[in-house]
Amino acid sequence: MSTDQRADPGLYDYWPYENRPKLTWPNGARVAFWVAPNVEFYELQPPFLAARPAWSRPEPDVLAYSLRDYGNRAGHWRMMDVMDKYGVRGSVSLNVAVCEHHPEIIEACADRNWEFFSHGIYNTRYCYGMSEDDERRIIADAFETVERHTGQKISGWLAPALTHTHSTMDLLAEAGILYTCDLFCDDQPQPVKVRDGRLISVPYSLEMNDIIVYNVSNQSPRRYAEMLKANFDQLYAEGAESGTVMCIPTHPFAVGRPQRIEAFEEALEYITGHDDVWVTTGREIAEYYYEHHYDSAAASIAAANGGS
């Protein structure tokens, strides 16, 4: 555990949502819409880390372990069918060890031209208090593993189990990651302050994340569909003035249960049924943003904070 605890992570400057440069998307789309399935593997007996035990019950925590394992065995396949139906390619937030454990899932996603980005090695290996060199090993492992199994060079990052160090963003930029999903402070992409190079945040979402809705906010499936549609409606309306991003982060073990899949389908049908929606992936949003908006955003942020 770091003893140097800061009030502010120092990753971005204040940038009010009003009076920003107009954000545009391809073909005049108002909303860049992407779905990020978390394809995860939780170890039955991970090494113990005092900062955060992996399981709430004594090992083996059969209930929690199997509840998650369901995603890979059953939920993923049901979720993928629905995404196919509405032409939505996933941006897979991948515990890269799934490449070794369940190559069939990787192959099915790759066949559909889905994007893979990294969500660490396992969701039971946390980064709290890790040295920079140790964190670099995880990042390098993710690059190497995904490229070996899919031919793709990863562009995005979501820290495993959302565990970070002070250096995480610096190390991602250093390794050539284009975008992080770890910041939840905006509905538009934004530059992230790093030691060297460039990094942006692409809005992922906790509020629209199936696990947060089902297991933290304790909402029902029908309610989830209602929330997703309301979220889209607002971002679509605002997108007429300046582009927005909506992400549905999923966990196949949650969204892919029989009693829940229809809520997800209802949202995809609704969202993709609108004309001015760019159904895309995290990497495509990031690449477009770097090419068209990064510089004007950086200038606008500097101006908002007294720079030029």
Next chain:
Amino acid sequence: MGFPESYFQYPHRGYGMDQDWYEWSILPRRPKVAWPTDARVAVWVTVALEFFPLNQGSVPFRAPGGMVTPYPDLRHYTLRDYGNRVGVFRVFKLLDQLGITPSVSFNSRLAQRYPSLLANVADRGWEIIANGVDMGQLHHSGLSRDEESALVAESFGVLREMSGQPVTGWWSPARSASMNTLDLVAEHGGRYVCDWFNDDMPYPMTTGSGALHSMPLNYELDDQTVQLHYKQTENEFAEQVEDAMKVLYAESADQGGRVLSVVIHPWMSGQPHRIKALERALDSVMSHDHVWSASGVEILDAFEGQAQ
């Protein structure tokens, strides 16, 4: 072994309260209060703008709504910061549209971090309420009187200097308190406190440093309480606001003016999927005849001007 004899001594057992801060008083038996322009209900919307430090303190408890996972909890830090960057502008736009004049509470450290946000509020002429220093610095009996006095002075001082307003309303972060808090608020020029949730109307308080009033800042028509802690939906929150208005409006027919207090956290209600529900609720409230949208200090001025 029985309980000690002292356990059966009841030193405050008598008519009224067991402390001297305020008098026992029955709401429906008080003199009627009249609001300006013959309004029946004063609508007091308070927008809470907060800074939850990444290294949020937790003495003597962790302010609810703050950091949850081990340090660094970027997840909750950035979700709360969302309110100050994005959500607040959705909320302000809605208040403008409905012609609502709110009070806006600030942690003084937030004003220092985001001076343009403080200036935005001050330029609108909206009342600023001092909400302590930040959400990690609570008021409690483990602080010496001098230490707590410094917190009160810092919060009032920063906000008065930055806003040019007298800033006479006080709301302790998370409604935390020591036995000295009321004395210190009065000593530092406060006219009212928002921490007590025991009435629907203002009422006078007595302190060692002069008079104060308690203003009925709502805890259970507070979006954080209803949606984060009680885990109800934004629609259920909206219904409760409308239902409360119905009751207060009816009571005002023979009991005099009432106050409807609604507390809005932009990190909660300013999320895309929630803003429309807030709009429905406030639109319904404001569509009554004889409502008066007013700030805390305006309500207090009107209240104090009448014989009690």
